Amino acid sequence: MTQETQYDLIVVGSGAAGLSCAITAKERGLNVVVLEKEPVFGGTTALSGGVLWIPLNHHGRKQNPADSVQAVRTYLMQETGAFYDEESVSAFIENGPRMVDFMERKTQMKFVPTLYPDYHPDVPGGVDIGRSILAAPYDIRGLGKDMKRLKPPLKTITFIGMMFNSSNADLKHFFQATKSLTSFLYVARRLANHIRELALYRRAINVTSGNALAARLAQSALDMGVPILTSTAAQRVVMEGDRIVGVATKATVANGDVERILRARYGVVLACGGFPHDIQRIAKAYSHVRRGHEHLSPTPESNTGDGIHMAETVGGVMEIRFKEPSAWMPVTRVDLGNGEVGVFPHLLDRYKPGVIGVLSNGKRFTNESNSYHDVGAAMVQACKDLPETVMWLVCDKATLSKYGLGYVKPSPMPIGRFIRNGYLLQGQTLTELATRAGIDPTALEQTVREYNTGAVMGEDPAFGRGSTSFNRYLADPANQPNPCVAPVQNGPFYAIKLIMGDLGTFDGIQTSVVGEVLRRDGSAITGLYAAGNDRASIMGGNYPGAGITHGPNMTFGYLTALHIADTADRDAQAASGGQTVARQAVPT
Known part of the structure; x- marks a missing residue:
């Protein structure tokens, strides 16, 4: 474990939102650390389909040149209803394609187009193709010794540990394997490669879907020098005066638990995956659970609402507002x-x-x-x-x-x-x-x-x-x-x-567009941000298309990091008497 205790930015959670935020901030010159309470990184992302809904991304524009800002806006107005937020929707439409370009240009992240229609293509503004993209398959040997820290996929959606691609084209070959020679040969090659991987590495090496998304983001962060501290739980955010200055942590190590304070000059980002395993909160939020009926979530059991609890203890607000909270x-x-x-x-x-x-x-x-x-x-x-x-x-x-x-x-x-x-x-x-x-x-x-x-x-x-x-x-x-x-x-x-x-919760912490955690009076808690499923979804409790979780989560994680980096630049410039300062990341 790194012994450093002072950072520019602390990100709590190692899913797509948290890693996107950390990568963007690091690229802007901030010294960043990611905390993950599980012994493996990737969070819900690693178990997911790995699809992002990013209207007007460059892959989608090639598939559907007629798509437009107005069509996307119309669709989201229809889908979000009373929860339509013009400012947040505009920020998403504008910055989603920029985030994709940034990730493909600066990191290990690669996307491929899909054939997914919107989930409601017959609604005004809906389309039959061009808004959902998918993380490209990835050879996780690129993670080196950190390969064992990648969260494995759900066992139930693999075949003897082999993963299928969320684009659906992969699965079609398996359904046709006994009817088509082309599909039979495809399946035979896939099985042979997978058996070889199991013999050599005891797990799938060529991963797809959410496992590929998590692996590519984690590899990018690690390559850039962002430590991902697994088995390190955030206990509470540390407040001095009216601003957040760090996180109290408990890390599980070989000889016991180690508690310490990690300080953050410019902010703490909560990206802990929402509250799908917060038993008390879902008992209030889910109508079928209130009736005493069963609920069983395939999301990580560690997603117990930690980020929401930490925000609430310092004045943040989380209310169950959406008709469909998950x-x-x-x-x-x-x-x-x-x-x-x-x-x-x-x-x-x-x-x-x-x-x-x-x-x-x-x-x-x-x-x-x-x-x-x-x-x-x-x-x-x-x-x-x-x-x-x-x-x-x-x-x-x-x-x-x-x-x-x-x-x-x-x-x-x-x-x-x-x-x-x-x-x-x-x-x-x-x-x-x-x-x-x-x-x-x-x-x-x-x-x-x-x-x-x-x-x-x-x-x-x-x-x-x-x-x-x-x-x-x-x-x-x-x-x-x-x-x-x-x-x-x-x-x-x-x-x-x-x-x-x-698949994850929709209701979450109330934030500004750039992710600042807000008090009940609408003022921002200085230095505290929320991203991913810890932040209330812009979709208003609806599900308009494949990837409407990862798409906005990565976009707003990116946008939050840019805001924090801009704030750091302004602080550095003010401290230098108005002179432009070339700020470098502090070595780890």
Whole structure:
């Protein structure tokens, strides 16, 4: 551990927002340190899809030259509703593309375009392509000895530890491996390379998605001389007079815990990942939890609202304002064996033809091919008078064999252990399946019968599955005339039980546009900033597109760092009697 105790800037949290802030500040000449209470860095970012929603970035402009500032503004006005913030939206639109250019020019960060439509492309200002970009795959051997400190991905979204690319093109080859020679050869190469990596390094080396985003940002910070102090928890921010001057920390080392004060000349940035595991706060914020219903978050268990608590103790304000305080994600609990339990986020199966979602009353309640957040919000509302906030995904044998369901992989992978451990329920008839699941059997029979009437023709008159480009993007283009719709008809039938989870919180600390933590009277707490999910989202509790967490989080982390560096420059100039000062970072 570095013995230095004086810095220009202290960043608490090693996710995308915190690292973006640290990198930008370091590039501007500040002496920066990043604190991370876990023994590994990357936070929620390392578990994520690694997608950024950055309208008008240079990759997207090539895909969609017709996109415009006005279209983006119109879309966000529609999406954020009463929480539309003109100043923050303008700052995001202006600085998002600049942040991307800066990262690609100055760091190890590389992005690739995706084919993601906005999640609501039919809303005014929405587009079918050009706003979401993805972290390029990365060989983590570039991290050297720090490779072991990179947070691994969720086990449930890997295949024997191998990661898939969030662009969806990667997964399509795996679904087609038994039907296409090109896909078979692609999968064979991927598996061979992965097995070689496991033999040599005991983990995947060529990482994708959020693991690639976290690795590239961490590598950039470390290359620039920014220490990332893992196993170092921030206990409280230190205030002298009316300004924040540092952080009290507790570090776990080989011979015990070490407590010390780290001082910051120009500021402390709280980027601790929001409050998805703050039990007391989510009990107030989440309506289904208030009703006594279960919630299971796949985010890091260390995201316990530390940054919010620290801000509140010195006058910062955090209120639950948004109708949807989190990015909802329906999940299943997975028995990984040997007493280990995993969480599986349902990112893909709901879009596939032949899969429907029903409540315990046996009825469908939403378009299953909408985004995870929209389906989650509909699920919370639909279950408000039911004993549990749950939905069941139901399909027949042909659909299960073709696409899998949840953690259950497609044919030829065996399904026996999932039936034995109760993750996957099976019934020779819909009535038998419903009885085993605790679903109303008569209602389920009627629901499937009504659904099948339109499904045989590729239609869903009840909820309009397949009606948007986003619905169709994650479905099966080979299934025509509607990639999202096919009947549920020949037994045996299968079901899995989904409960509510989240990808991170939306409500957060009230800040200025540049991230200054504000008191209730609107004044800024000098030297204290919030970034990432610690800061209230500009999306107002909605989820307009793939990457609306990382995109704004990295943009505002970048913007916060620029503000702090500008403040430091002004202070240095004033101290020198108005002369321009060439300020250098203090060596570590």
